[in-house]
Amino acid sequence: MIAQSDRGRDLTGAYEVIHLGGEAAAIVPLAELRRLRAVERHASPEALEEAEIEATLAAHDEWVAAGCPGALSHEEVMAELLGSNR
Secondary structure: OOOEOOOOOEOOOOOEEEEEOOEEEEEOOHHHHHHHHHHHHHOOHHHHHHHHHHHHHHHHHHHHHOOOOOOOOHHHHHHHHHOOOO
């Protein structure tokens, strides 16, 4: 599997994606992991916040593109919240 952002841009290369404990993880070279950690240490709080927002939006777009797996309908959520007796 190749990791790509929701906008079709390559994330710097092709990485193998694995699943650990219910979460997806990318296998990246250690040099890239070290570089990412260094960038994160030196980034401004504003840049980190923008990156977090972008990552959250990308994850949401991937979830939508996958057909929203695990999503419940409005009726299912309301029944769960209000109890099925109502």
